[in-house]
Amino acid sequence: MSKDKRDSIQQLLKERLDLFREIQAISARQLEICQHNEADDPLIEKLLVLIAERQTLMEGIDLINEGISHLQKTDSTMNTGDGWSNEQQIAVVINRNDEVCMAWLRNKSREVAGMLQKTRANREASDAYQMGGPADLAWFVDKRK
Secondary structure, three states, X not given: OOHHHHHHHHXXXXXXXXXXXXHHHHHHXXXXXXXXXXXXXXXXXXXXXXXXXXXXXXXXXXXXXHHHHHHHHOOOOOOOOOOHHHHHHHHHHHXXXXXHHHHHHHHHHXXXXXXXXXXXXXXXXXXXXXXXXXXXXXXXXXXXX
16 A cells, blocks of 8 residues: 555544544533533523534544545555544443433433423313303303202
């Protein structure tokens, strides 16, 4: 393999590792958000922005992988496994952070579903007491004797 190809692949591997590190940093910020007890709109919005940033970085990694594959097709003697160990270690940390965040999101999702159910029940009761129709309709029957 030519020195230029080897240098190109090494540069791509360095860029890929840098992207993995950026994803790890975003994952750490997501974990900070997931440490809060409340799931208010600003926190959820921040989380969605971070997810979008991660998606962009993952697409960058895919492009780098395509570039590496293209360069390797011309010469199979190049071994690119050197940086893989670092990337695997970063991926383990990212995965751990993601598990915590997913558990937090599942919990908050259940809480929101419970609040929605209570709100619906309260609204139905409120509508019934406020007599949504004409006043002469009997919504409630007095069963006292």
